[in-house]
Amino acid sequence: MPDFSEAEKQLLIGVRSIVLRRGSPDKSALEDFGKRFFGDDLVDWTEAYESLMAGDYLKCNNGLYFLSDEAAKLAVGFRTKKLSSDFDDWLIKSCECKTYSRFCELVYGIDLCQCSMVDKEQLGKLMEVLNLTPANRVLDLGCGAGRITEYFSDMTGAKIVGTDFAPGAIDRANERTATKRDRLSFCFCDMNDLNFASNSFDTIMALDTLYFVDDLDETVGALKKIIGDTGQMGLFYSQIVKPDESRDLLDADSTRLAKVLHKSGLSYRTWCFTESEYEIWRKEKKIAEELKADFEREGYLDLYEGRVKEAENLLEIIKERRESRYLYHIKLEGFGE
Numbered sequence: 001m002p003d004f005s006e007a008e009k010q011l012l013i014g015v016r017s018i019v020l021r022r023g024s025p026d027k028s029a030l031e032d033f034g035k036r037f038f039g040d041d042l043v044d045w046t047e048a049y050e051s052l053m054a055g056d057y058l059k060c061n062n063g064l065y066f067l068s069d070e071a072a073k074l075a076v077g078f079r080t081k082k083l084s085s086d087f088d089d090w091l092i093k094s095c096e097c098k099t100y101s102r103f104c105e106l107v108y109g110i111d112l113c114q115c116s117m118v119d120k121e122q123l124g125k126l127m128e129v130l131n132l133t134p135a136n137r138v139l140d141l142g143c144g145a146g147r148i149t150e151y152f153s154d155m156t157g158a159k160i161v162g163t164d165f166a167p168g169a170i171d172r173a174n175e176r177t178a179t180k181r182d183r184l185s186f187c188f189c190d191m192n193d194l195n196f197a198s199n200s201f202d203t204i205m206a207l208d209t210l211y212f213v214d215d216l217d218e219t220v221g222a223l224k225k226i227i228g229d230t231g232q233m234g235l236f237y238s239q240i241v242k243p244d245e246s247r248d249l250l251d252a253d254s255t256r257l258a259k260v261l262h263k264s265g266l267s268y269r270t271w272c273f274t275e276s277e278y279e280i281w282r283k284e285k286k287i288a289e290e291l292k293a294d295f296e297r298e299g300y301l302d303l304y305e306g307r308v309k310e311a312e313n314l315l316e317i318i319k320e321r322r323e324s325r326y327l328y329h330i331k332l333e334g335f336g337e
Contacts, residue, residue: 002055004074004078005048005051006043007043007044007045007047007048008048008051008052008057009078009082010034010038010042010043010045010048011030011045011048011049011052011058012052012057012058012067012071012074012075012078013037013075013078013079013082014030014033014034014037014045015030015058015065015066015067015075016067016071016072016075016076016079017033017037017075017079018030018033019066019067019072020214023064024061024064024065024066025064025065026063026064026065027063027065030045030065052071056068057070057071057074058071076192076214080165080190080192083165083212084165084166084167087164087165087166087169088166088167088168088169089168090115090303090306091113091115091144091145091166091168091169092168092169092172093300093302093303094113094115094145094303095113095145095169095172096300097295097298097300097303098298099291099294099295099297099298099300099303100113100295100300100303101113102291102294103287103288103291103307106283106287107119107280107283107284107287108120108280109121110123110151111147112147112148112151113144113145113147114144114147114148115144115145116207116208116236117208117238117277117280117281117325118148118207118208118236119276119280121276122236122273122327123148123151125271125327126205126207126234126236126327127152127155127156129234129271129327129329130203130205130232130234130329132152132156132157132158132203133156133157133158134156134157134158134159134183135158136156136158136159136202136203137158137159137200137201137202137203138152138153138158138159138160138161138201138202138203138204138205139160139161139163139196139200139201139203139204139205139226140152140160140161140162140163140204140205140206140207141163141189141191141204141205141206141209141210141223142163142164142191142206142207142208142209142212143162143163143164143173143186144164144166144169145169145172145173146162146164146169146170146172146173146176146177146186148207149162149173149184149186149205150162150173150176150177150180150184152205153180153183153184154180157183158183158203159182159183159184160183160184160185161185161186161187161201162184162185162186162187163186163187163188163189163191164186164188164189165188165189165190165191167188170186170187170188173186174186191209191210191212191213191219192213192214192215192219194219194222194223194226196226197226198225198226198228199225199226199227199228199229199231200226201226201227201231202227202228202230202231202232203227203231203232203233203234204223204226204227204231204232204233204234204235205233205234205235206233206234206235206236207235207236208236208237208238210235210237210257211237216256216257216260217260217263217264220260220261220264220266221264224264224266224332227332228332229332229333230332230333231331231332232329232330232331232332233328233329233330234327234328234329234330235257235327235328235330236325236326236327236328237255237257237325237326237328238277238323238324238325238326239255239256239257239323239324239325239326240317240322240323241322241323242322243320243322245322247321247322250274250321250322250323250324251324252270252272252324252326255324255326257328258328261328261330266330266332267330267331267332267334267335268328268329268330268331269328269329269335270326270327270328270329271326271327271329272324272325272326273325273326273327274323274324274325274326276325277314277318277323277325278315278318278319281311281314281315281318282311282315284307284308284310284311285307285308285311285312285315288304288307288308288311289308291304292304
């Protein structure tokens with residue numbers, strides 16, 4: 001493989017990411033993506049456009065950019081490596097930071113080193129719905145620091161494997177839970193490459209992680225095989241629509257995930273948590289601001305900045321009624337009546 005520069009890698013990631021969601025981008029869309037995705041790490045792409053086009057990796061038609069098949073595959077690898085590294089760093093910091101532990105307790109009602117919007121109420125509903133016992137074999141897809149995975153196993157006795165693509169966090173989770181290896185373990189896994197055997201688990205949990213797969217149809221198909229003919233899934237999923245899109249897309253049966261489940265022939269029930277979203281994000285911003293000095297004193301001001309920025313963004317979206325949130329419970333054998 002050629003030795004790509006950092007600018008070339010970033011540009012490949014940018015084109016691939018936008019193509020997957022909106023189709024071929026122009027330079028303006030790529031520049032906007034670069035600022036948002038890479039932030040302070042963004043480098044000048046001027047020469048990268050020319051070099052990638054000269055190598056036939058990047059193509060342009062009427063001002064819109066797209067990748068060759070080879071470049072698209074390379075971009076997936078570059079993006080996964082960057083996200084893995086960035087997320088790993090964030091998870092390790094959040095586990096080490098005592099102020100972040102207090103933040104989670106105050107915002108979510110329980111400190112499980114959460115990096116999503118799952119509070120104690122939502123976790124309780126998921127546990128009730130899945131009704132796990134020591135007989136269950138569970139896959140937690142995108143487990144982060146693994147504290148939620150551990151909590152579910154401790155509370156139910158279920159045998160759970162937590163997976164994520166953050167290797168450092170996975171190593172730490174395995175070290176922390178070494179005495180629980182008979183029912184709890186963690187392994188590195190890319191959600192875009194699920195290689196678990198058919199019927200190897202009877203339950204799958206995915207808490208705000210399915211947004212990050214390249215092909216949701218393909219991933220749901222893989223999950224369906226993993227849990228066999230009688231398995232179940234508990235999936236937390238939030239939908240955001242653009243300002244000019246219909247609010248009907250926020251309905252439980254109209255989200256991107258729901259459409260994929262329908263296409264896959266999967267039966268599901270839903271519980272709506274949309275109304276509690278505003279309060280959770282409001283608390284995130286308020287509590288983070290109150291703890292700012294403590295974050296700074298510990299040397300983790302970037303954790304504070306990340307939480308505030310995300311909360312401010314989501315609060316604006318929620319005020320505009322452009323977001324909805326659901327717990328989807330899927331059973332392959334159906335629910336009966």
